[in-house]
Amino acid sequence: MNQFSFQCQARCKHTHARAGVFHTPHGIVETPRFMPVGTLANVKTMTPAQLEETGAQMVLSNTYHLHLQPGEDIVEKAGGVHRFMNWSKPMLTDSGGFQVFSLSEMRSITDEGVTFRSPRDGQMIKITPEKSIEIQNALGADVIMAFDECPPPGVGRDATEKATNRTYEWLKRCIEAHQRSDQALFGIVQGGEFLDLRAEAVRQLTDLDLPGYAIGGVSVGEAPEVIDRVVQATTPLLPEHKPRYLMGVGTYREMARAIAAGMDLFDCVIPTRLARHGAALVQGERWNLKNARFREDFAPIDESCPCYTCQNFSRAYVSHLLRSQELLAYTLISIHNITELIRFTQQIRAAIFNGTFHTEFAKWIEPA
Numbered sequence: 001m002n003q004f005s006f007q008c009q010a011r012c013k014h015t016h017a018r019a020g021v022f023h024t025p026h027g028i029v030e031t032p033r034f035m036p037v038g039t040l041a042n043v044k045t046m047t048p049a050q051l052e053e054t055g056a057q058m059v060l061s062n063t064y065h066l067h068l069q070p071g072e073d074i075v076e077k078a079g080g081v082h083r084f085m086n087w088s089k090p091m092l093t094d095s096g097g098f099q100v101f102s103l104s105e106m107r108s109i110t111d112e113g114v115t116f117r118s119p120r121d122g123q124m125i126k127i128t129p130e131k132s133i134e135i136q137n138a139l140g141a142d143v144i145m146a147f148d149e150c151p152p153p154g155v156g157r158d159a160t161e162k163a164t165n166r167t168y169e170w171l172k173r174c175i176e177a178h179q180r181s182d183q184a185l186f187g188i189v190q191g192g193e194f195l196d197l198r199a200e201a202v203r204q205l206t207d208l209d210l211p212g213y214a215i216g217g218v219s220v221g222e223a224p225e226v227i228d229r230v231v232q233a234t235t236p237l238l239p240e241h242k243p244r245y246l247m248g249v250g251t252y253r254e255m256a257r258a259i260a261a262g263m264d265l266f267d268c269v270i271p272t273r274l275a276r277h278g279a280a281l282v283q284g285e286r287w288n289l290k291n292a293r294f295r296e297d298f299a300p301i302d303e304s305c306p307c308y309t310c311q312n313f314s315r316a317y318v319s320h321l322l323r324s325q326e327l328l329a330y331t332l333i334s335i336h337n338i339t340e341l342i343r344f345t346q347q348i349r350a351a352i353f354n355g356t357f358h359t360e361f362a363k364w365i366e367p368a
Helices: 048-053 063-068 072-077 081-085 097-102 129-139 157-177 195-206 224-237 252-261 270-276 308-312 315-323 327-354
Strands: 005-011 018-024 027-031 033-036 059-062 091-094 107-109 114-117 124-127 143-145 184-189 212-215 244-246 265-268 279-282 285-288
Touching: 005 327, 018 327, 027 033, 027 327, 033 059, 033 327, 048 327, 059 063, 063 072, 063 091, 063 124, 063 129, 072 129, 081 091, 124 129, 129 143, 129 157, 157 184, 157 195, 184 195, 195 212, 195 224, 212 224, 224 252, 252 327, 270 279, 270 327, 279 327, 308 327, 315 327
Parallel strands: 033 265, 059 091, 091 143, 143 184, 184 212, 212 244, 244 265
Antiparallel strands: 005 018, 018 027, 107 114, 114 124, 279 285
16 A cells, blocks of 8 residues: 555635645655654754654654764664654655755765765765665655755756756666655756746656646745746646655745645755754744843743743743853753744645635735
């Protein structure tokens, strides 16, 4: 029996937005949905119990980072990444391709794979498509990502085409190496800002009939309008009956516009990274809670928010914690920020069912 399936439950009549449910061995993911990032098998500063309270249904971990520390063998001995971090709901691991992209000063790429110097201890490490899948099979997440080459913005058409072709060749090797039926392997559409390369990549990937598809290489330094153009053009080409994942995107407008184009899943480090800088996400705004105006403000961060932080603490208290450099500040803001972005996608989901998405979220759907 296929342990993975996607059903579309409702559609917006005015956009391509859809609400659905993605079934995995560890439970369902109701889409559209924001997914928190837990790079090293933890979402920074938060316990799994706190994470569950935010409404999180699926969490990401990082293949590359877990390979370096503690090593996939240890995670496998612990019973897999779910048991290792005590998270019983769905999980996704990315392939390490983005980290290879970000280590451009320390790596070399060939058709065989990527060799790079570990930033942890300086040793040379080689990751091939086969090795990436081997690591991810050992980690045991529900969804695993194909190893891809993410071309940096501005490299030109020839280099982008070469990376896109290599991504396709690597995907075929990933499929060959993949050993577990309880893990869904998603392919990644590359192609930079060149829409014809994106379209050709979609055609090649969909011919392989994978359980899901991602758009990659759209949050790696391009201008927002370039990201938007790629997402708007590429999303409708992806199969209707499979989940669609936009990698590394998690701002209100980017998610709303991508949902209007037909995307389902999103991830980003924004909520916890902002929290570590004392910034709270409040209904589309970013508030620096260190600011003087919050010192005697005894209201919750957001009076409409159901999260633990907003139900129990004031802006003044969180501001005090930040000024005192108390670690609890980062936990409380992370709880709120993750709840806020998940709630944003939940509200969009409800609006799609109600037929009000195009009006209720008009200010976010419109181009910036």
